[in-house]
Amino acid sequence: xxxxxxxxxxxxxxxxxxxxxxxxxxxxxDAGVIKDKVLIEEIYGGEVEQEEETNKYFSRDWDTYIQVxxxxxxxxxxxxxxxxxxxxxxxxxx
Numbered sequence: 001x002x003x004x005x006x007x008x009x010x011x012x013x014x015x016x017x018x019x020x021x022x023x024x025x026x027x028x029x030d031a032g033v034i035k036d037k038v039l040i041e042e043i044y045g046g047e048v049e050q051e052e053e054t055n056k057y058f059s060r061d062w063d064t065y066i067q068v069x070x071x072x073x074x075x076x077x078x079x080x081x082x083x084x085x086x087x088x089x090x091x092x093x094x
Contacts, residue, residue, distance in 0.1 A: 001020065001021070001079075001080075001085050002021055002024060002072060002074055003018060003019075003023050003072050003074040003078075003088075004024050004068060004071050004081075005069040005071075005072075006040070006069060007066070008065070009064060010062075010063075010066040012015070016042075018040065018088050019039075020082075025073055029071040029076055030071075036068040037050065040057050041066060044062060046059060046060065046062075051063070051065070053071075055068065076090075079092075
């Protein structure tokens, strides 16, 4: 289980967004088993195009640049805290 922090560039504005995945770990991401493009398309939908020689992707659907800023392992208890404060949605009964 891991938490992904996305850095979004929407024109002159930059902000962060978060999601979590139950399948895989930070080690899988670090080993290249899990790709940035897949993590972005899974959450934001549509296809994204990678900017040359960067880790930024452009989404035509959202007209924004999106990049995976960080990937961290996370426990269900930690996800509960993030859910409590509205950072991500987590329902441990799912």
